[in-house]
Amino acid sequence: MKSSGERSLKSLNMKWLVLLAATDALFVCLFVDPNLVNGVTTLTQIGIVRVLITMVMPIVVLLVVNALPHDVKSMLVYWKPLGVLPGCEAFTKYGPRDPRIDMMALKENVGALPTDSTGQNSMWYKLYKQISNEQEVLEAHKLFLMYRDMAVLSLPLIVLVPLSLNLVGATRWTIALAAILFIGQYLLTALSARWSGIRFVCNVLAIHSARKISKP
Secondary structure (H helix, E strand, O other), rough: OOHHHHHHHHHHHHHHHHHHHHHHHHHHHHHHHHHHHHHOHHHHHHHHHHHHHHHHHHHHHHHOOOOOOOOHHHHHHHOOOOOOHHHHHHHHHHHHHOOOOHHHHHHHHOOOOOOOOOEEEEEEEEHHOOOOOHHHHHHHHHHHHHHHHHHHHHHHHHHHHHHHHHHHHOHHHHHHHHHHHHHHHHHHHHHHHHHHHHHHHHHHHHHHHHHOOOOO
């Protein structure tokens, strides 16, 4: 179950997700017929477009990004079936690589550091909950959720858009260009989510290594 904090962060990201979806829809229209955009000139047509963007698009975005469970979304970002979250390697991989994190000080402040993936993720999550409202943690978490959901939105388009263009009789060049565009979008958003997730994990460890946090 999502925490209220995660739901709040996702609501802040909604405008960016809708903007991405609207931009993708515009590109699809251009692929189908470049003159469609030029043809939207009357107030009625502009009003219909605004309704689609402000009312219909958010519903579509919510349905798509909430259709998949959290673990599946993470697999789409990290491309691993098990141990997909960076918290699973927080103390053995990402913490030691971050120059901001003093691992000895971290151990002194929080206790023994687990080495198995489940134990690492569980302990990291406990450390995160203690400082979840720290600004650098909030910002990294927000970016991770945003890019992850963007990747989830982008992946189906790699298949759906070329298939749709083929049905309407688009040229092979147009279909190939659309496929390349959405593959690139997915890769960029997935990699951005990956690095934001790692930054999210390391920001938590950096704070705990810098000072001892009193448990609530």
